Amino acid sequence: MLIGALAQTVGLPSQTIRFYERRGLLHPPIRGGNGYRCYDDAAITRLDLIRAAQAAGLTLAQIRGIVDLRDHGEAPCTHVAELIDSKLVDVRRRLSELTALEAELEQLRERGRRLDPADCTNTDVCHILARHG
CATH class of the missing domain: 1.20.5 (Single alpha-helices involved in coiled-coils or other helix-helix interfaces)
Incomplete structure (x- = not known):
C-alpha cells in the first residue's frame, strides 16, 4: 500500500510515518518503479506498536531500543x-x-x-x- 493508504489505515499523518522511518522505528519501505513508498502489513503492526508504546509513556529512543532488539532476533x-x-x-x-x-x-x-x-x-x-x- 502507498503511504497515504497506510496513513489513513493507522490514523497518522504521512509526515509522521516518514519521521519514524528516518528515526529507524519503521523499516524503510520498498520503492516502486515510480519511486513511491510501498508498505506491507508489517508496517501497520509496527506503527500500532509505536503508538501503544507512546501511550504507555515510552520515549521514541526507548521504542527504538525495543524495535532494535526485535529486529536483531531477540524478544x-x-x-x-x-x-x-x-x-x-x-x-x-x-x-x-x-x-x-x-x-x-x-x-x-x-x-x-x-x-x-x-x-x-x-x-x-x-x-x-x-x-x-
Whole structure:
C-alpha cells in the first residue's frame, strides 16, 4: 500500500510515518518503479506498536531500543517490562508530587478567600503568595 493508504489505515499523518522511518522505528519501505513508498502489513503492526508504546509513556529512543532488539532476533519482553517498571516508579513519584502541589494550592486558595486585597502592603506583590510565618 502507498503511504497515504497506510496513513489513513493507522490514523497518522504521512509526515509522521516518514519521521519514524528516518528515526529507524519503521523499516524503510520498498520503492516502486515510480519511486513511491510501498508498505506491507508489517508496517501497520509496527506503527500500532509505536503508538501503544507512546501511550504507555515510552520515549521514541526507548521504542527504538525495543524495535532494535526485535529486529536483531531477540524478544524484547524483559526489556519492555523493565521500562514499564521504571515508568511506573516515575508516575508514582509524579503523582506524589502532584498530591503535595494540590494540597499547597488548596491552602493558597483558602488563604485567598480569607484575606482582604485592601490589606496588601506595597512590599507584598500579592499577600496570598507572600510567606507568612
